[in-house]
Amino acid sequence: MSADEYAPIFVISVAAELAEMHPQTLRQYDRLGLVSPSRAPGRSRRYSQHDVNLLREVQRLSQSGVSLEGIKRILELENQVAALQAKVRELGDQLKERGDAARIFAAGLAGDVVSLNRGERPRARSQAVVVWHPHRKI
Incomplete structure (x- = not known):
């Protein structure tokens, strides 16, 4: 994975759209420690392409029946x-x-x-x- 994939460029609404999730789901995953976006000044979340890919993987595992605790592990x-x-x-x-x-x-x-x-x-x-x-x- 290139360094550009780790650049925190997406605000939460864009990351949610790219991951096909609701923004509140991204906030929940952040609180649970499943995905840890960077923080911009003002404490707003900034997601990288790597974070979006990770969100998609979390969604795939969740749809397969894996619990959030299992996904974290x-x-x-x-x-x-x-x-x-x-x-x-x-x-x-x-x-x-x-x-x-x-x-x-x-x-x-x-x-x-x-x-x-x-x-x-x-x-x-x-x-x-x-x-x-x-x-x-x-």
Whole structure:
């Protein structure tokens, strides 16, 4: 998704029309934390194309019988997956930069992922070490 898709350009009436919803529904979804539009001076909501797409997804899930609480959880999980995929890409890029030497990772104390060189041990005893074999199927 491009940066332009995150630009807060639509007022609530336009976003509601684009998402084929009533403006009050958008306000409710904002209160529930399903969609969080930007705020312009004066506290008016401004929606991006990404927000409109998200509203359409919420509507699709709702029409499929998923509760609003269920939709919120689905969106949270999708955000977590996206963050994990970004981390995997980042680690893959690090591997490409460092070559074959960086194929061992440890879980940091804060839950982060730390790459180790071969023969290097984690600093804290509570860290788990995982050896990554890029060509081996799990």
